[in-house]
Amino acid sequence: xxxxxxxxxxxxxxxxxxxxxxxxxxxxxxxxxxxxxxxxxxxxxxxxxxxxxxxxxxxxxxxxxxxxxxxxxxxxxxxxxxxxxxxxxxxxxxxxxxxxxxxxxxxxxxxxxxxxxxxxxxxxxxxxxxxxxxxxxxxxxxxxxxxxxxxxxxxxxxxxxxxxxxxxxxxxxxxxxxxxxxxxxxxxxxxxxxxxxxxxxxxxxxxxxxxxxxxxxxxxxxxxxxxxxxxxxxxxxxxxxxxxxxxxxxxxxxxxxxx
Numbered sequence: 001x002x003x004x005x006x007x008x009x010x011x012x013x014x015x016x017x018x019x020x021x022x023x024x025x026x027x028x029x030x031x032x033x034x035x036x037x038x039x040x041x042x043x044x045x046x047x048x049x050x051x052x053x054x055x056x057x058x059x060x061x062x063x064x065x066x067x068x069x070x071x072x073x074x075x076x077x078x079x080x081x082x083x084x085x086x087x088x089x090x091x092x093x094x095x096x097x098x099x100x101x102x103x104x105x106x107x108x109x110x111x112x113x114x115x116x117x118x119x120x121x122x123x124x125x126x127x128x129x130x131x132x133x134x135x136x137x138x139x140x141x142x143x144x145x146x147x148x149x150x151x152x153x154x155x156x157x158x159x160x161x162x163x164x165x166x167x168x169x170x171x172x173x174x175x176x177x178x179x180x181x182x183x184x185x186x187x188x189x190x191x192x193x194x195x196x197x198x199x200x201x202x203x204x205x206x207x208x209x210x211x212x213x214x215x216x217x218x219x220x221x222x223x224x225x226x227x228x229x230x231x232x233x234x235x236x237x238x239x240x241x242x243x244x245x246x247x248x249x250x251x252x253x254x255x256x257x258x259x
Contacts, residue, residue: 004065004143004146005029005065005066005089005143005146005147006029006030006065007030007032007061007063007064007065007066008024008029008030008031008032008064008065008066008067008068009031009032009033009034009035009060009061009064009066009067009068010031010033010034010035010045010049010051010068010070011035011060011067011068011069011070011071011079012035012036012068012069012070012071012075013034013035013036013038013041013042013044013045013070014036014041014070014071014120015118015119015120016070016093016114016118017034017036017045017068017070017071017093018044018045018048018118018120018123019114019118019120019123019124019126020068020070020093020112020114020126021034021045021048021049021051021068021070022045022048022049022123023124023126023151024147024150024151025048025049025050025051026151027147027150027151028150029147029150031046031049031050031051032051032052032061032064033046033051033052033053033054033060033061033064034046034049034051034052034053034054035053035054035055035057035060036053036055037055038055039053039054039055042054042055057082057084058084060084060085062088064088065089066089066090066091066143066147067085067088067089067090067091068090068091068092068093068112069090069091069092069093070092070093071092071093073094073096073097076092076094076097076101077101080101080102080104080105083105085105085106086105086106087105087106087107088106088108089106089108089109089140089143090102090105090106090108090109090110091109091110091111091112091144092111092112093111093112093113093114094111094113095113095115095163095164095166095167095170096163096164096167097111097160098160098164099111099134099135099136099160100160102136103136107136108136108137108140109135109136109140110133110134110135110136110140110141110144111132111133111134111135111160111163112131112133112144112147112148113131113132113133113158113163114126114129114130114131114132114152115129115130115131115132115166115167115170116129116130117174117175117178126151126152127151127152127153128152128153128154129152129154130152130154130155130156131148131151131152131154131155131156132156132157132158132163132166133145133148133155133156133157133158134157134158134159134160134163141157145157181195181202183243183246184198187243205217215257218254218257220254221233221251222250222251222252222254222255223254223255223258225255225258230251233247234247234248
């Protein structure tokens, strides 16, 4: 059966754009062109997806069925204001931008938001990645649902308000957590200790929250109200004012959940 959407232009060739375009290409859709502000990024992704590429707004292919804007939030707004794709079927991939951002520019638009952390140098299998979609009408949502289900078995319609809430939760669960890893790595490196030492700890923590609520998996000196260890750690961080503040704030937050 012929797809109602086949030809797709990817606007953006960053971490998310690279992974999403690759997944969509592998599922049988045609990525006809990749646009990026830098020719080299566009060229690399185009090579992966058998597509043409450009870094010029004036050369964006005008006959695609769908334009996916895999851009930072502020860049999405700037791109729309360029008015290069007025009245074309467009979606963005943002966790925080409302679907209504498209209203002044098109009558067919939506959101295609994969809730995952991406890197260009690690192409992920989308099978279990949650894909949150939203459309300006039921027909648009149906079109996006078909594409999403071709790459993932975990697809849901999520309103702009709920998507913003999910994105906020993801920042805590992923971005902030990774920053904690960065701090831990720095603390270890000061005594020439490899980060490998705590990889099993990270793995076990991750495994536990697959089986139970995160609050039930919490351990550590703050939960135990071990004032002696908490005080000792604060002294060790005496010369790291920012890390000391983080340690104190997070410990107090953990304590507040035990009351």
